[in-house]
Amino acid sequence: MKQAVHTIEIQTRGKGLYEFTSRIDEWVQQQGMQAGLLTVFCRHTSASLLIQENADPTVQSDIRSYFDRIAPDDGPYVHNYEGPDDMPAHLKTALTQVQLSIPFVNGALTLGTWQGVYLFEHRLRPHRREIVLHLIGE
Amino acid sequence: MKQAVHTIEIQTRGKGLYEFTSRIDEWVQQQGMQAGLLTVFCRHTSASLLIQENADPTVQSDIRSYFDRIAPDDGPYVHNYEGPDDMPAHLKTALTQVQLSIPFVNGALTLGTWQGVYLFEHRLRPHRREIVLHLIGE
Amino acid sequence: MKQAVHTIEIQTRGKGLYEFTSRIDEWVQQQGMQAGLLTVFCRHTSASLLIQENADPTVQSDIRSYFDRIAPDDGPYVHNYEGPDDMPAHLKTALTQVQLSIPFVNGALTLGTWQGVYLFEHRLRPHRREIVLHLIGE
Numbered sequence: 001m002k003q004a005v006h007t008i009e010i011q012t013r014g015k016g017l018y019e020f021t022s023r024i025d026e027w028v029q030q031q032g033m034q035a036g037l038l039t040v041f042c043r044h045t046s047a048s049l050l051i052q053e054n055a056d057p058t059v060q061s062d063i064r065s066y067f068d069r070i071a072p073d074d075g076p077y078v079h080n081y082e083g084p085d086d087m088p089a090h091l092k093t094a095l096t097q098v099q100l101s102i103p104f105v106n107g108a109l110t111l112g113t114w115q116g117v118y119l120f121e122h123r124l125r126p127h128r129r130e131i132v133l134h135l136i137g138e
Numbered sequence: 139m140k141q142a143v144h145t146i147e148i149q150t151r152g153k154g155l156y157e158f159t160s161r162i163d164e165w166v167q168q169q170g171m172q173a174g175l176l177t178v179f180c181r182h183t184s185a186s187l188l189i190q191e192n193a194d195p196t197v198q199s200d201i202r203s204y205f206d207r208i209a210p211d212d213g214p215y216v217h218n219y220e221g222p223d224d225m226p227a228h229l230k231t232a233l234t235q236v237q238l239s240i241p242f243v244n245g246a247l248t249l250g251t252w253q254g255v256y257l258f259e260h261r262l263r264p265h266r267r268e269i270v271l272h273l274i275g276e
Numbered sequence: 277m278k279q280a281v282h283t284i285e286i287q288t289r290g291k292g293l294y295e296f297t298s299r300i301d302e303w304v305q306q307q308g309m310q311a312g313l314l315t316v317f318c319r320h321t322s323a324s325l326l327i328q329e330n331a332d333p334t335v336q337s338d339i340r341s342y343f344d345r346i347a348p349d350d351g352p353y354v355h356n357y358e359g360p361d362d363m364p365a366h367l368k369t370a371l372t373q374v375q376l377s378i379p380f381v382n383g384a385l386t387l388g389t390w391q392g393v394y395l396f397e398h399r400l401r402p403h404r405r406e407i408v409l410h411l412i413g414e
Contacts, residue, residue, distance in 0.1 A: 103272035197366055204351070
């Protein structure tokens, strides 16, 4: 049994979903393991992780619109000095997650056919987001 | 330290919560380990996982009703060609999770007394759902 | 590769976020590992876990207010014999999570600068909550 850790960066350009499945997959392949558990961890409180449908892009825009409706920028927030999109960003992060673990078998992640891994950016301005990848297996 | 991976299938019959704690527990017991970490992974984007109260069934029906209220079938979705229950299914999946990890000690999962593990089916029609179980420990 | 398991208790005093990052960190340090994966598991269905901003306390009060708005105590719930705050507590638990896994490297958790680990208590009365910590690494 062995483990590996790696940090990747994702440059965002405003609110939305940024798929990075292939970057995870590539790194996992490079570790040369056959089976194990991959953990993806987002080091932020205003961006989060989602596994979602990777086929029709309207799913992603509907997800973004939905979270803007349930946690709007003009909500009754006390915390507002970092901009109107900051507190909703924390709420959207709380409603989704900052960590995902995905088993892999026979050298491949066990993601379903339609599952892609996304960074969900909740801030309006561009950000450089850090994602930690941890792999344990053999 | 060793690991084991297994896929189970759950046949659903429309929206609702389907408990499968005993199936997980049975498989974990068969691996003959004493302590470790179990990861449960749902390979879908319109069904998800929940750990919830396993005592009073009204908790489960209230959960189902609640998610139907906050992500209704008649919402303003662009993505609708897979049926009115498809986009809400993606949203409910985003609001819950597709992965759970549960420590186990002394040969037993550390679930609390009232915690059951459920597949949360969000589609109206029956589906066969695949759940990957990954266990690492000794 | 080795593992360690430990249970900590958190005494709550009504609804709100209770940070326990330092307790996790202290325990991880005591295990003397250099790298691995920490899993935090909450053994309850009416309290949950969140990683959130640890700088401005108004973020935490806004989070609490927000969840009270989207899952109010006076909602149309069938399950109500455990008190008006019980069913909303289950819903808030479903909307957040009961498990978090955090990689650690060079003897330190890879939490971001602003990330704290919180128990999110959803019940009005004081409770003693059990959190299981599982660490695997070397």
